[in-house]
């Protein structure tokens with residue numbers, strides 16, 4: 139496996155991007171750039187209506203390939219272009235898709251190069267509709283979408299918000315972040331398909347008074363990377379987060395502040411979960427007394443705060459587990475293997491991800507991590523310094539090798 143296989147899912151993949159004629163067509167230019175930045179080669183097919191909104195020159199300049207617009211004659215690239223495109227395509231994406239193109243795709247029509255190519259492809263297919271709110275809500279459009287969904291098209295639902303026609307509602311092209319995420323999921327291994335994964339992230343904050351808390355330096359980036367990677371690999375992900383970061387697309391976000399709330403959030407969802415990954419930096423202690431109003435310095439000579447231990451979340455979950463697979467993290471400053479190995483055993487974990495936070499490139503807030511994966515038998519695997527999304531992919535790879543995962547005990551077929 140390449141050094142950054144997980145991060146570069148789209149590298150060297152050919153994405154055939156169909157652009158149909160809606161105002162959101164201008165956003166497809168930026169989408170092209172993002173896909174190319176991810177390492178993909180993008181070949182653009184435009185309908186005639188799309189060319190009313192944006193010039194093929196924009197796309198040919200961005201992609202470095204001529205834009206194909208016709209079945210015959212100039213702009214066709216030859217009579218078998220749809221077949222050549224279909225053979226080259228690792229992914230076929232229509233963005234934006236108008237109501238008209240949805241209707242044609244649902245009916246199996248092939249009266250232009252985009253719809254003809256759509257019939258010829260033999261690769262994952264995605265569609266990102268964009269139109270006026272009333273058009274999108276129409277039964278004809280919804281039924282066409284349902285039909286396409288049943289036939290295996292991935293539907294990237296539109297966002298809600300202000301639309302070009304001046305109204306507000308559902309119909310705006312999905313954010314480009316969501317479209318890129320959907321492309322990545324379409325081409326990522328689906329070895330977590332339908333597994334229910336709970337990920338915790340960020341540093342919990344334990345209040346002292348209404349304006350102060352005891353916290354830690356955790357950014358939440360590692361947990362967010364794990365949530366994103368698990369979703370890309372097919373999981374149904376809930377992210378229980380004490381971090382301030384914006385959530386990755388398509389994961390179910392449960393914001394929490396305190397350790398007790400994180401525990402409650404997990405307990406509520408634990409029975410239905412298959413895998414729990416505790417990437418959060420949970421406060422080990424909290425103030426016994428939380429002042430109802432701001433502590434004023436003139437009222438205090440010095441301030442002594444009495445702390446009590448928080449619940450150990452992983453240990454608490456381990457006591458009531460059925461077959462859930464539990465993964466912990468260990469942020470250490472010394473004796474990495476011994477300390478993390480001890481936590482693995484003490485908390486009844488299936489895997490622990492240890493990192494020495496004093497090493498440059500491994501600490502809180504860093505974009506990278508240097509992790510050691512430790513298994514119950516004492517075996518361990520040292521990973522090099524990698525971007526956190528890549529580390530997340532490696533952790534998920536390790537999870538798939540664990541007996542509890544392979545036996546499917548943590549899988550969808552598990553009896554409840």
Ligand code: CTP
Pocket residue numbers: 397416417418419420421422448449450451452453465466467468469470481
């Ligand atoms: N953890 C937890 N509940 C806590 C504290 C930690 O579930 N109250 C989890 C963390 O999310 C992490 C693992 O336990 O996955 C190890 O966390 P860490 O803080 O490194 O270990 P502790 O057990 O708290 O030990 P110490 O702080 O003494 O190193």
